[in-house]
Amino acid sequence: MDMNADHARRGVHEIEAPGAILRDQAAYVGMAEMLRQGQVLVSRNVLSAELTRRITHYLAGIGRSSLPNWRPIEPGCPNFHRLNWNDERAYVHAAFHQFSFFPWNQDVFGLFGMLDDVFRLRNRLCGAGETAFLSGDPSEGAVARFSAQFYPRGGGHMAGHIDPAGEYQLVVPTLVMSAHGEDFTDGGLWVELPDGLRLQVDPLVGPGDVIWFHPQRPHGVQAVDPEATLDWTAFRGRWSAILAVNGLPGNAARAGVEIGG
Numbered sequence: 001m002d003m004n005a006d007h008a009r010r011g012v013h014e015i016e017a018p019g020a021i022l023r024d025q026a027a028y029v030g031m032a033e034m035l036r037q038g039q040v041l042v043s044r045n046v047l048s049a050e051l052t053r054r055i056t057h058y059l060a061g062i063g064r065s066s067l068p069n070w071r072p073i074e075p076g077c078p079n080f081h082r083l084n085w086n087d088e089r090a091y092v093h094a095a096f097h098q099f100s101f102f103p104w105n106q107d108v109f110g111l112f113g114m115l116d117d118v119f120r121l122r123n124r125l126c127g128a129g130e131t132a133f134l135s136g137d138p139s140e141g142a143v144a145r146f147s148a149q150f151y152p153r154g155g156g157h158m159a160g161h162i163d164p165a166g167e168y169q170l171v172v173p174t175l176v177m178s179a180h181g182e183d184f185t186d187g188g189l190w191v192e193l194p195d196g197l198r199l200q201v202d203p204l205v206g207p208g209d210v211i212w213f214h215p216q217r218p219h220g221v222q223a224v225d226p227e228a229t230l231d232w233t234a235f236r237g238r239w240s241a242i243l244a245v246n247g248l249p250g251n252a253a254r255a256g257v258e259i260g261g
């Protein structure tokens with residue numbers, strides 16, 4: 001690694017694979033402490049770059065050939081995609097295309113199986129049972145959600161915000177699915193560190209990495225390639241996915257509101 005690349009990676013702290021941390025109590029305690037301190041952590045190559053590319057190509061195909069539609073998150077709801085754009089009611093001003101997957105539905109990649117260790121580690125860090133919300137049993141009051149987020153070139157963004165500290169939202173892992181410098185060059189995810197520095201995360205990570213940070217750190221997505229022409233159907237820009245848990249009707253307050261990054 002050359003000096004510049006080494007310098008560029010200093011802002012994120014590399015941790016072991018999620019499965020290894022689940023089996024190593026000392027590593028787990030260390031990770032939880034770093035999150036509390038406000039550090040940005042990264043698990044490298046949780047998925048292969050090639051697999052993340054296949055996932056985003058698949059999602060782009062769905063996005064181009066079917067209509068976006070909002071649906072309520074309720075037991076048994078279908079996977080769906082929608083635009084978060086010019087929505088006055090939105091909690092955070094944003095422009096991105098979101099694809100939501102729930103564990104009770106079929107999906108061709110088996111996303112929840114591939115990311116099982118990440119969801120389990122997230123659950124433990126949030127004080128929930130390790131396998132909670134993954135079976136799709138609505139009596140748990142909340143459900144795991146794989147939420148892919150596409151930020152188009154030409155200004156895809158999410159305004160800076162702090163996520164509400166819901167019971168199940170004490171950490172939100174983010175799967176990186178685009179390559180900074182190839183798919184886009186300007187903008188992307190930033191997290192404000194405890195010293196006030198705004199860390200631009202995307203140059204420090206690559207497709208298949210998982211980012212962890214405390215949702216009480218201010219964060220957002222700076223406009224992606226704002227000089228480019230916005231074209232929602234081109235699917236050129238920045239892809240990521242948050243590994244979320246959402247409250248089900250009657251329990252929404254427990255899990256906090258929609259979040260992203």
Ligand SMILES: [Fe+2]
Binds near residue numbers: 163219259
């Ligand atoms: Fe957020």
